[in-house]
Amino acid sequence: MPSSDLNGTSPAAEPIAVTRYREYLRIKTVHPEPDYEGAVQFLRKYADEVQLPIDVIPITPKKSMVIMKWEGSDSSKPALGLTSHMDVVPVFPALWSHDPFAATKLPNGDIVARGAQDMKPLGVQYVEAIRRLKTAGWSPKRNVWVIFTTDEEIGSLDGMAKFVQTEKFREMNLGCVLDEGIPNPNEGYNVYYGERAPWWLIVTATGPVGHASQFIPDSAGVKLNHVISKLLEFRKSEEKRMKTNKLGLGEVVSLNWTIAGGGVQFNVVPASMTAKFDIRVPPTVSNEELVGRIRTWCKEAGDGVSFAFDGITGPRENGLSKMEGEWWEGIERVAKRRNMPLYPSIFPAATDSRFLRSSGVPSFGLSPIQKTPNLLHDHNEYLNEATFLEGVEWYVDVMKELAGSS
Numbered sequence: 001m002p003s004s005d006l007n008g009t010s011p012a013a014e015p016i017a018v019t020r021y022r023e024y025l026r027i028k029t030v031h032p033e034p035d036y037e038g039a040v041q042f043l044r045k046y047a048d049e050v051q052l053p054i055d056v057i058p059i060t061p062k063k064s065m066v067i068m069k070w071e072g073s074d075s076s077k078p079a080l081g082l083t084s085h086m087d088v089v090p091v092f093p094a095l096w097s098h099d100p101f102a103a104t105k106l107p108n109g110d111i112v113a114r115g116a117q118d119m120k121p122l123g124v125q126y127v128e129a130i131r132r133l134k135t136a137g138w139s140p141k142r143n144v145w146v147i148f149t150t151d152e153e154i155g156s157l158d159g160m161a162k163f164v165q166t167e168k169f170r171e172m173n174l175g176c177v178l179d180e181g182i183p184n185p186n187e188g189y190n191v192y193y194g195e196r197a198p199w200w201l202i203v204t205a206t207g208p209v210g211h212a213s214q215f216i217p218d219s220a221g222v223k224l225n226h227v228i229s230k231l232l233e234f235r236k237s238e239e240k241r242m243k244t245n246k247l248g249l250g251e252v253v254s255l256n257w258t259i260a261g262g263g264v265q266f267n268v269v270p271a272s273m274t275a276k277f278d279i280r281v282p283p284t285v286s287n288e289e290l291v292g293r294i295r296t297w298c299k300e301a302g303d304g305v306s307f308a309f310d311g312i313t314g315p316r317e318n319g320l321s322k323m324e325g326e327w328w329e330g331i332e333r334v335a336k337r338r339n340m341p342l343y344p345s346i347f348p349a350a351t352d353s354r355f356l357r358s359s360g361v362p363s364f365g366l367s368p369i370q371k372t373p374n375l376l377h378d379h380n381e382y383l384n385e386a387t388f389l390e391g392v393e394w395y396v397d398v399m400k401e402l403a404g405s406s
């Protein structure tokens with residue numbers, strides 16, 4: 001990739017954007033040991049090709065985020081951020097029709113790879129949109145930052161969660177960030193203005209030990225059972241609320257008991273037992289109220305029952321980005337001009353956006369992928385070349401609208 005040639009070269013006789021997309025897909029940034037170094041190397045060359053200054057920000061000794069900057073004519077204005085995570089989730093290769101890291105292109109233009117939807121296309125679309133605008137002689141008023149993050153797929157602790165606390169983040173003076181969404185099998189784009197917060201709840205019950213042939217009172221299991229029952233009753237009521245009121249998954253609390261722990265032997269009543277739950281809490285539900293319920297259920301169960309949240313999950317400020325103001329209205333104008341219906345809702349799972357929103361930066365999640373089945377984290381993840389290129393055009397228009405002409 002010669003740095004002097006802004007147009008790049010595409011040996012595969014396909015649009016350069018598609019070639020770069022496929023190259024990026026071939027880098028195995030897959031958990032549990034993502035090749036971030038490979039991704040950083042690729043992005044360094046890429047930034048050089050498109051003539052964008054690049055910053056590599058170490059988050060841990062082995063994990064670095066990448067930031068590209070397209071300088072605007074008025075850097076005093078709040079900047080536009082375009083973020084994407086570099087990492088992808090693991091694969092079960094035997095269940096794939098093609099090597100998930102070969103980025104095979106089928107005769108109909110479908111490109112099959114892990115990350116084909118979630119979310120490598122966006123990172124490349126951002127850069128390609130900039131390439132097109134630069135080639136056309138257009139330049140922005142606001143600074144445009146293209147951000148490539150680490151570890152989103154495992155909770156963002158060594159990623160966006162740390163990055164929003166850095167000096168670099170403050171320096172960037174972001175006014176609005178665009179992040180990932182979910183593909184729409186029908187026409188139009190899904191857009192997310194909020195998301196549910198993951199609460200990974202650990203309930204621990206302790207109690208007297210003894211031979212399991214007796215009625216040992218207040219055993220750990222009896223107490224834990226009380227809390228589990230209450231939580232599962234709550235699960236049922238939320239499921240009912242969703243169905244009765246025809247709500248989206250993003251609007252209710254989902255809850256699953258995912259891990260059970262404790263016990264050593266059949267005939268020994270254990271001193272402690274644990275149950276772990278994956279709970280997803282929408283921003284429309286009061287954190288205090290829900291924590292209060294959990295506290296009450298643990299208290300009712302008896303002495304020696306406690307609860308905690310794993311890692312950085314649990315109750316935290318979880319904002320909604322307002323669907324008003326210049327940024328949102330800009331997105332709406334672009335969609336209208338492109339005859340693209342927008343379907344706003346609350347994201348059912350978690351993305352990097354929650355850290356941006358809780359840092360006071362509005363963030364909208366939108367993957368420009370329509371008429372495509374949602375294959376996030378699934379086998380045979382793919383994206384059609386034409387849909388990918390439509391996404392590049394989407395960001396060309398988005399940047400023109402949101403970053404302002406200089």
Ligand SMILES: [Zn+2]
Pocket residue numbers: 085118119152180
């Ligand atoms: Zn993702």
